[in-house]
Amino acid sequence: MSDPTAEFFDGLGRRGHEPLLQEATGTIRFDLEHDHGIDHWLVTINNGDIQVSREDREADSVVRADKGLFDRIVSGGENLYAAWVRNELRAVGDIRLARFIQRVFPGPPGAHHPRMFASERRRQG
Numbered sequence: 001m002s003d004p005t006a007e008f009f010d011g012l013g014r015r016g017h018e019p020l021l022q023e024a025t026g027t028i029r030f031d032l033e034h035d036h037g038i039d040h041w042l043v044t045i046n047n048g049d050i051q052v053s054r055e056d057r058e059a060d061s062v063v064r065a066d067k068g069l070f071d072r073i074v075s076g077g078e079n080l081y082a083a084w085v086r087n088e089l090r091a092v093g094d095i096r097l098a099r100f101i102q103r104v105f106p107g108p109p110g111a112h113h114p115r116m117f118a119s120e121r122r123r124q125g
Contacts, residue, residue, distance in 0.1 A: 045097070
C-alpha cells in the first residue's frame with residue numbers, strides 16, 4: 001500500500017536544493033496524527049538546501065494535522081490553503097517557515113501555474 005506522505009517527504013529530501021525555498025532557513029516539524037500515534041517528519045532548510053528526517057525534536061515551526069488529510073494534500077486531492085482556513089492544519093512557532101514550505105506542495109488536480117495559464121490563454125486568444 002502506498003504512503004503519499006512518505007513519498008512526498010522522500011521526494012523532498014532527494015531534491016537536495018529547492019530554489020523556491022532559497023530565502024528560507026530553519027526547521028519545520030510535521031506532526032501527523034493517526035489511529036496508532038503520531039508520525040514526525042523534520043524538514044531542515046538552509047537557504048534552499050533541504051534535509052528530511054523522521055526526528056522528533058524541537059523545531060522552529062511545528063505543523064500538526066491528521067495524517068489522512070495530509071495524505072490528500074500531498075496527493076493534490078485536498079487544497080492546502082483551505083485546510084489552513086478550516087483550522088485542520090495548525091502551525092505554531094515560526095509561521096513564516098510554514099508559509100515558505102507551502103511553495104513545494106502540489107496544487108489541486110487540474111491546477112496550472114499562473115504563468116503557464118497565462119501562456120495558454122495567449123495561445124488560445
